[in-house]
Amino acid sequence: DTEVTQTPKHLVMGMTNKKSLKCEQHMGHRAMYWYKQKAKKPPELMFVYSYEKLSINESVPSRFSPECPNSSLLNLHLHALQPEDSALYLCASSSQGAGYEQYFGPGTRLTVT
Amino acid sequence: GNSVTQMEGPVTLSEEAFLTINCTYTATGYPSLFWYVQYPGEGLQLLLKATKADDKGSNKGFEATYRKETTSFHLEKGSVQVSDSAVYFCALQVRPGAQKLVFGQGTRLTINP
Numbered sequence: 001d002t003e004v005t006q007t008p009k010h011l012v013m014g015m016t017n018k019k020s021l022k023c024e025q026h027m028g029h030r031a032m033y034w035y036k037q038k039a040k041k042p043p044e045l046m047f048v049y050s051y052e053k054l055s056i057n058e059s060v061p062s063r064f065s066p067e068c069p070n071s072s073l074l075n076l077h078l079h080a081l082q083p084e085d086s087a088l089y090l091c092a093s094s095s096q097g098a099g100y101e102q103y104f105g106p107g108t109r110l111t112v113t
Numbered sequence: 114g115n116s117v118t119q120m121e122g123p124v125t126l127s128e129e130a131f132l133t134i135n136c137t138y139t140a141t142g143y144p145s146l147f148w149y150v151q152y153p154g155e156g157l158q159l160l161l162k163a164t165k166a167d168d169k170g171s172n173k174g175f176e177a178t179y180r181k182e183t184t185s186f187h188l189e190k191g192s193v194q195v196s197d198s199a200v201y202f203c204a205l206q207v208r209p210g211a212q213k214l215v216f217g218q219g220t221r222l223t224i225n226p
């Protein structure tokens with residue numbers, strides 16, 4: 001089963017709110033990713049966790065805070081966002097073995113008001 | 114640096130037409146190459162992949178061949194359907210296990226009945 005799930009599907013938040021995005025996979029993958037995708041653009045990498053440790057932070061503002069509680073779960077904590085942070089946030093996972101392809105979740109559509 | 118260039122869209126075809134979406138890349142070494150598809154309102158789905166020169170990836174009637182001599186990975190389908198309407202992304206991964214995918218800009222495909 002090559003499934004990555006994300007909740008919520010849609011999120012509307014004010015600039016002073018704190019919210020979290022959640023991602024889960026049960027494929028035994030040991031690398032998990034957060035991407036941001038603006039309309040009509042390719043996904044942009046934000047963070048990578050490998051074996052539950054943060055391995056890549058693409059200079060993302062501190063108002064985005066990732067967390068990997070265990071090998072199946074990935075969270076993205078949001079605080080004091082700006083309207084320009086409105087986008088589709090995609091989670092992905094990959095095996096460390098042969099293939100290395102990334103499998104994406106359906107995304108969370110975030111609107112910051 | 115590493116980069117992917119896709120043919121500009123949007124591309125509009127009639128049902129049962131032949132499809133080609135061009136993709137060329139610049140990379141050091143021997144990258145793995147991927148095509149992802151994004152249907153409206155959804156995340157990215159891995160469509161096919163190739164990991165070495167002359168490999169042919171195929172899935173759901175789509176094919177792409179890894180051509181090192183022309184640094185290309187063009188996507189083809191012999192007879193498109195309305196359900197193939199989506200955005201297609203070509204991507205490369207510089208080496209097995211590298212955690213960064215480099216995406217092309219995406220090509221929006223619309224198939225008319």
